[in-house]
Amino acid sequence: MSSFVFQGQQRVCFHTFMQRALYHPTHGYYRSARIKQGQRGDYITSPSISPVFAQCISNHIAPLLRQNPTWSIAEIGPGLGDLACDLYESLSVRDQLPVEYHLVEPSQQSRIIQMQHISERCAPLAELVEWSEHIPNDFHGIIIANEVLDALPVYLLETCSQMNLRSVQVEQDNDHAIWTHTAPDSRLVDALDMRNIPLFPNYRYEISLDIQEFFQGLAQRMASGICLLFDYGYSRSEYYHPQRKMGTLTAYSQHRQCDDLLDQPGQQDISCHVDFNLVADAATACGFEIQDICTQEFFLYQNGISQVLQNQASQLNCIDYQRLRHDAYLLTAPEEMGTLVKAVCLSKNYSNQSRM
Numbered sequence: 458m459s460s461f462v463f464q465g466q467q468r469v470c471f472h473t474f475m476q477r478a479l480y481h482p483t484h485g486y487y488r489s490a491r492i493k494q495g496q497r498g499d500y501i502t503s504p505s506i507s508p509v510f511a512q513c514i515s516n517h518i519a520p521l522l523r524q525n526p527t528w529s530i531a532e533i534g535p536g537l538g539d540l541a542c543d544l545y546e547s548l549s550v551r552d553q554l555p556v557e558y559h560l561v562e563p564s565q566q567s568r569i570i571q572m573q574h575i576s577e578r579c580a581p582l583a584e585l586v587e588w589s590e591h592i593p594n595d596f597h598g599i600i601i602a603n604e605v606l607d608a609l610p611v612y613l614l615e616t617c618s619q620m621n622l623r624s625v626q627v628e629q630d631n632d633h634a635i636w637t638h639t640a641p642d643s644r645l646v647d648a649l650d651m652r653n654i655p656l657f658p659n660y661r662y663e664i665s666l667d668i669q670e671f672f673q674g675l676a677q678r679m680a681s682g683i684c685l686l687f688d689y690g691y692s693r694s695e696y697y698h699p700q701r702k703m704g705t706l707t708a709y710s711q712h713r714q715c716d717d718l719l720d721q722p723g724q725q726d727i728s729c730h731v732d733f734n735l736v737a738d739a740a741t742a743c744g745f746e747i748q749d750i751c752t753q754e755f756f757l758y759q760n761g762i763s764q765v766l767q768n769q770a771s772q773l774n775c776i777d778y779q780r781l782r783h784d785a786y787l788l789t790a791p792e793e794m795g796t797l798v799k800a801v802c803l804s805k806n807y808s809n810q811s812r813m
Contacts, residue, residue, distance in 0.1 A: 511543030690731030
């Protein structure tokens with residue numbers, strides 16, 4: 458067991474475990490030099506599946522950039538940089554490039570990988586892009602975040618058969634980490650109550666307090682514009698379904714779901730689905746207006762995926778076109794990413810509404 462998770466403590470809450478496992482400055486999963494997304498990584502994201510994803514986003518934001526020629530784009534959690542490359546190529550064809558393209562990436566190791574990937578894939582973008590740890594202050598433009606919210610650490614509460622609540626902790630046991638429990642944290646109990654989440658026996662509750670902080674940070678730095686967020690998740694009634702007894706937390710390594718969330722911290726991805734009622738409440742509390750929340754399937758069809766495929770039909774050979782159609786299927790099919798991934802469009806101080 459890596460000492461960086463416990464830092465001399467015998468026991469930590471699960472939120473602390475997940476925070477350190479993912480974001481420790483030296484040993485955290487998202488701070489390491491390993492490739493995480495795509496075929497060479499641990500999991501697949503929409504941008505790593507096909508440029509079609511970015512082309513549909515381009516269809517959505519190009520009119521906004523035309524109306525607001527001083528706007529920039531900021532992408533949070535850019536992965537390898539595939540979305541940035543694909544967006545640049547699509548927007549440049551329309552002559553609708555942003556003034557600046559910011560990649561919000563705290564990890565120096567990840568920045569090096571992104572720089573190399575972007576230089577090889579899309580050299581002109583390498584001259585436009587700027588890296589930063591945060592959204593720039595007084596930002597005017599478009600913020601994009603794909604699979605960012607599901608990587609925010611969560612707290613865990615459990616009920617026993619008698620419906621008593623207890624906080625879920627992680628304890629160091631020689632070279633291993635094991636689950637343990639303590640008296641419930643009053644903040645988490647209050648969150649359950651305020652969100653009107655029903656109690657079920659023998660049930661694990663994933664409680665996010667970080668989503669509010671995420672939107673507070675965006676609101677403080679964003680002056681005007683829109684936000685596009687894509688993430689796995691459910692409405693609250695679906696999320697806390699009585700049959701979802703163990704929640705949604707999952708760990709992945711090399712495209713395999715790992716059985717033990719606590720195994721090899723820093724070496725496997727850990728993610729948790731998103732409660733989109735919470736997203737809506739947190740965003741509006743921070744001054745954003747909700748333009749739309751819909752499935753990824755709906756977003757892509759509303760923004761021209763059918764036309765994108767049709768345009769490619771005459772430019773690709775049969776094998777490549779069938780591969781493209783298969784990729785589009787992965788992005789839109791309800792049994793793949795089409796329904797479970799949601800698209801959220803928010804605006805701040807921007808009157809020309811940007812619905813999906």
